[in-house]
Amino acid sequence: MVPRLEPDGLRRIREFMQAHIDGFASLEEAAAAVARYLLYRPRPAKPRGLKRNLRAGADGCLYWHWDSAFIIGTKRPDVAAQSERIRSAARRIRVPVLMLRGQISDVVSRDGFLSELFRTVAVSESAWSGRRRCCRRANAAPPGENADKPMVRAEKPPMLIR
Numbered sequence: 001m002v003p004r005l006e007p008d009g010l011r012r013i014r015e016f017m018q019a020h021i022d023g024f025a026s027l028e029e030a031a032a033a034v035a036r037y038l039l040y041r042p043r044p045a046k047p048r049g050l051k052r053n054l055r056a057g058a059d060g061c062l063y064w065h066w067d068s069a070f071i072i073g074t075k076r077p078d079v080a081a082q083s084e085r086i087r088s089a090a091r092r093i094r095v096p097v098l099m100l101r102g103q104i105s106d107v108v109s110r111d112g113f114l115s116e117l118f119r120t121v122a123v124s125e126s127a128w129s130g131r132r133r134c135c136r137r138a139n140a141a142p143p144g145e146n147a148d149k150p151m152v153r154a155e156k157p158p159m160l161i162r
Helices: 007-019 029-035 045-054 068-072 080-089 112-120
Strands: 054-056 060-065 097-099 157-162
Touching: 007 029, 007 068, 007 080, 029 045, 029 060, 029 097, 045 054
Parallel strands: none
Antiparallel strands: 054 060, 097 157
């Protein structure tokens, strides 16, 4: 959780989800959609990991397992209010905070995530004198992620804010 989410990244996720609100005819079709969305990742030879994220409908189509009302807007969260709640909670933090950001994330910006945290958390200082490091190839957990082959491999220790 971060105090500020990037609107362009949120829009990209929402557009991907809205584009497939009517479901998929097959697991392969779903895998192709995910591959178009996650261009930087090699497509798995077997898309069976996606089964965890899809549910078969009465019509035989495969649907993402979350509530479509969240995607189409009837239950969409108020991002500004949510961000303010996170900022409010962060202001009360009085212990060291470990902040990780995926290098490829377009939802949490490279420049914004630490600067927002430094402005919000009262007891923050950089363990690396302001240098920012990222875990290579990390972003939000994509559909069909293989738990046996974790995507995040920290090449350098993560940033410690204290």
